[in-house]
Amino acid sequence: MRANRLRAVTVLAAAGVLAAACGGGGGGDSKSDKNFTLTVDVFGEFGYETLYKGFEQTHPGVTVKQRKVSSLDDYKPRLQQWIATGSGAGDVVALEEGILPLYMQQRAKFVNLFDFGARSMQGDFLPWKWQLGLSPDGSQLVGLGTDVGPLAMCYRKDLFKKAGLPTDRDEVGKLWPTWDQFFATGQRFQGKLSGTKWLDGPTAVLRATVLQDAGSGPGYSFFDKSNNLVFDSNPAVKQAFDTTLKFEQNKMTADMSIFTPPWQTALKRDTFATVPCPSWMLGGIKQFSGDFGKGKWDVATTPGGSGYWGGSWLSVPKQSRHQKEAAALAEYLTGAQSQVGAFKDKDTFPSNVKAEQDPAVSGATNDYFSGAPTGKIFGQLVSSVRPVFLGPKNEDVRQAVENVLIAVGQGKVKPEDAWPKAVEAAKKAAR
Amino acid sequence: MTSVGTRPVRPAPRAGGTPRAGRGRALLARLDVKASPYAFVAPFFVVFLVFGGYPLVYTLWVSLHDWGLASGTRKWAGFGNYGYLFGDEQFWHALENTVGIFLLSTVPQMLLALLLANTLNRRMRAATVFRIGVVAPLITSMAAVAIVFGQLFDTDYGFVNWLLQSHIDWHTGRAWSWTAIAVMVDWRWTGYNALIFLASMQAIPKDLYEAAAIDGASRIRQFWQITVPLLRPTILFTLIISTIGGLQMFTEPVLFGSGTSNKMDGGATHQFQTLTMYMYDNAFGHDRYGYGAAIAWALFLLIIVFSLLNFLFVRRAGGTR
Numbered sequence: 166m167r168a169n170r171l172r173a174v175t176v177l178a179a180a181g182v183l184a185a186a187c188g189g190g191g192g193g194d195s196k197s198d199k200n201f202t203l204t205v206d207v208f209g210e211f212g213y214e215t216l217y218k219g220f221e222q223t224h225p226g227v228t229v230k231q232r233k234v235s236s237l238d239d240y241k242p243r244l245q246q247w248i249a250t251g252s253g254a255g256d257v258v259a260l261e262e263g264i265l266p267l268y269m270q271q272r273a274k275f276v277n278l279f280d281f282g283a284r285s286m287q288g289d290f291l292p293w294k295w296q297l298g299l300s301p302d303g304s305q306l307v308g309l310g311t312d313v314g315p316l317a318m319c320y321r322k323d324l325f326k327k328a329g330l331p332t333d334r335d336e337v338g339k340l341w342p343t344w345d346q347f348f349a350t351g352q353r354f355q356g357k358l359s360g361t362k363w364l365d366g367p368t369a370v371l372r373a374t375v376l377q378d379a380g381s382g383p384g385y386s387f388f389d390k391s392n393n394l395v396f397d398s399n400p401a402v403k404q405a406f407d408t409t410l411k412f413e414q415n416k417m418t419a420d421m422s423i424f425t426p427p428w429q430t431a432l433k434r435d436t437f438a439t440v441p442c443p444s445w446m447l448g449g450i451k452q453f454s455g456d457f458g459k460g461k462w463d464v465a466t467t468p469g470g471s472g473y474w475g476g477s478w479l480s481v482p483k484q485s486r487h488q489k490e491a492a493a494l495a496e497y498l499t500g501a502q503s504q505v506g507a508f509k510d511k512d513t514f515p516s517n518v519k520a521e522q523d524p525a526v527s528g529a530t531n532d533y534f535s536g537a538p539t540g541k542i543f544g545q546l547v548s549s550v551r552p553v554f555l556g557p558k559n560e561d562v563r564q565a566v567e568n569v570l571i572a573v574g575q576g577k578v579k580p581e582d583a584w585p586k587a588v589e590a591a592k593k594a595a596r
Numbered sequence: 597m598t599s600v601g602t603r604p605v606r607p608a609p610r611a612g613g614t615p616r617a618g619r620g621r622a623l624l625a626r627l628d629v630k631a632s633p634y635a636f637v638a639p640f641f642v643v644f645l646v647f648g649g650y651p652l653v654y655t656l657w658v659s660l661h662d663w664g665l666a667s668g669t670r671k672w673a674g675f676g677n678y679g680y681l682f683g684d685e686q687f688w689h690a691l692e693n694t695v696g697i698f699l700l701s702t703v704p705q706m707l708l709a710l711l712l713a714n715t716l717n718r719r720m721r722a723a724t725v726f727r728i729g730v731v732a733p734l735i736t737s738m739a740a741v742a743i744v745f746g747q748l749f750d751t752d753y754g755f756v757n758w759l760l761q762s763h764i765d766w767h768t769g770r771a772w773s774w775t776a777i778a779v780m781v782d783w784r785w786t787g788y789n790a791l792i793f794l795a796s797m798q799a800i801p802k803d804l805y806e807a808a809a810i811d812g813a814s815r816i817r818q819f820w821q822i823t824v825p826l827l828r829p830t831i832l833f834t835l836i837i838s839t840i841g842g843l844q845m846f847t848e849p850v851l852f853g854s855g856t857s858n859k860m861d862g863g864a865t866h867q868f869q870t871l872t873m874y875m876y877d878n879a880f881g882h883d884r885y886g887y888g889a890a891i892a893w894a895l896f897l898l899i900i901v902f903s904l905l906n907f908l909f910v911r912r913a914g915g916t917r
Contacts, residue, residue: 242881244666368857568866571864
């Protein structure tokens with residue numbers, strides 16, 4: 166008995182040592198391998214699925230794998246952990262405009278795409294899009310532009326007809342050159358159709374108007390260009406906030422946030438009649454409105470002049486084992502041909518000028534949106550886009566302020582308290 | 597690891613060996629008596645140190661810094677994060693939410709689980725089916741739970757509002773959202789606790805009940821005067837486990853808040869944001885890893901305090917035995 170017990174102790178101890186030894190091993194270097202996999206991390210819809218084959222054909226032995234997370238809010242923390250711990254990230258990662266400034270602070274964790282021949286692509290891109298992916302001193306190219314989000318307005322043609330409003334997209338655009346006129350049209354609409362709200366929620370309008378007002382004004386929104394919080398002193402922010410608040414306090418929005426489950430469900434009902442629409446939003450509406458909304462949606466110009474919202478960059482983290490090939494893949498995916506392909510697939514409007522000029526883009530119409538000439542609509546808008554500086558804490562401030570506006574719609578915050586509350590929330594979020 | 601890795605033990609020498617061998621044998625025997633119990637419990641402690649102790653200390657270290665994962669900031673902050681935490685309204689708000697949801701869910705849950713266990717403890721047809729049935733919610737996919745409960749508590753088209761003939765906005769009000777989340781929690785965990793109670797009930801000798809029945813005690817009286825007192829250690833165990841789980845409540849409120857663009861917000865006015873959500877949101881959502889760690893430590897201390905309170909409460913109420 167006793168000897169048996171001793172033996173058991175020994176076996177246990179030996180097993181422990183063995184386990185420890187095994188833990189240290191593994192993870193051999195695969196640099197020399199000829200066959201390997203490149204991983205691409207994206208969120209939402211980039212429209213790359215059909216493009217990977219083309220890269221695999223020109224790079225024998227390389228397999229491209231995509232990891233897609235549907236919402237940006239779920240993608241952010243994952244990416245953050247990968248970059249911080251130095252492992253787990255894909256060979257190519259997508260950085261959205263809101264999170265790009267954050268990673269610009271840590272650009273040592275990303276490769277310089279200039280080292281892999283990306284300098285020759287400069288002339289292909291919208292100058293401001295190129296500039297935002299570049300380090301301030303111009304020596305490191307962190308990201309190559311994917312899509313941009315020129316802003317339009319999507320509306321439910323069938324509901325407009327019921328409310329006695331014009332349905333033709335040119336006439337509809339003429340209804341609302343300004344946000345005030347858009348508001349007045351909304352009141353007319355809700356007077357006729359009480360069961361449907363005019364807008365989807367405060368979040369989309371706020372994002373659109375902040376970028377519009379900041380673009381036509383100082384060129385920055387919540388943070389100035391030296392990264393100080395100017396939320397309460399920037400007239401552009403106040404103006405956009407007041408525009409949005411007006412819709413909230415008059416109960417003219419369904420109080421939803423884009424891409425959340427209630428928003429997705431609402432697209433299959435007559436919950437709201439309009440959605441501020443950057444080009445990529447078309448893909449989302451099509452996906453969630455599905456058969457219900459086919460032929461019911463159309464695209465008109467947005468109130469308040471030109472604007473944009475969203476768009477991303479592709480970067481290669483330094484932790485990639487195949488930096489050269491990964492950089493080549495990023496260059497391939499942001500090249501003119503690929504951007505045309507992505508647009509055709511998921512309506513992501515190209516930031517690559519050559520792609521914008523391609524007839525497949527400039528002449529494109531969208532069947533789902535009643536045959537709207539989306540290539541022409543967005544193409545006209547994109548040239549007048551004025552980029553806005555976003556600080557590293559921009560997203561945090563935006564979320565906090567959106568919450569205050571939603572609370573107004575819920576009756577939890579009084580409209581007259583909304584601005585002071587938003588200022589307070591912005592300060593806390595910018596900490 | 598290596599400290600445990602002693603040399604392989606030689607086979608014990610045969611009886612009648614040299615005095616030296618005898619001494620060796622005695623030493624081994626003493627070692628066996630003294631050391632082998634520790635060796636047997638060692639794996640737990642080793643695993644605990646690696647997966648429990650180390651993260652605990654590391655979190656403390658992180659909490660003393662201004663630490664950002666995405667921005668790469670790392671500056672010594674001393675107790676700055678803890679100082680901020682004391683004045684942080686949102687932290688206290690989240691603590692209120694957590695304790696509120698915990699009380700709203702745990703009290704009915706314990707009572708329901710006791711009654712359920714008592715029912716299952718009787719003779720009945722297909723007892724095993726029912727006994728397994730009560731833990732079915734636990735193995736249901738959380739995504740499905742989120743969808744189903746989202747529809748149940750929908751304001752306009754929800755089943756609960758239809759049943760109550762009301763128009764309650766379950767998501768925006770503080771008390772209503774707590775109630776809805778408590779229902780979700782109870783649906784998942786009541787059966788689990790009932791099963792633990794049931795196991796312990798079956799260990800109660802049947803003759804106690806028989807004697808009570810002969811003395812004319814009713815079923816209800818038997819339950820309160822025999823079952824519940826004898827179950828006290830088990831109740832304490834489930835209470836402590838529920839406390840630890842309740843204060844770390846995360847999944848249910850996150851799923852309940854899937855209508856908010858940032859799921860960790862717990863609603864636009866943070867009406868159902870729990871401490872763990874606030875912690876996660878700071879650490880991974882808003883690039884304040886250090887502050888998130890400080891919240892984690894505050895939560896750790898809170899759990900210890902609450903568990904002690906539970907312990908004292910149950911002991912006061914009649915010993916743990």
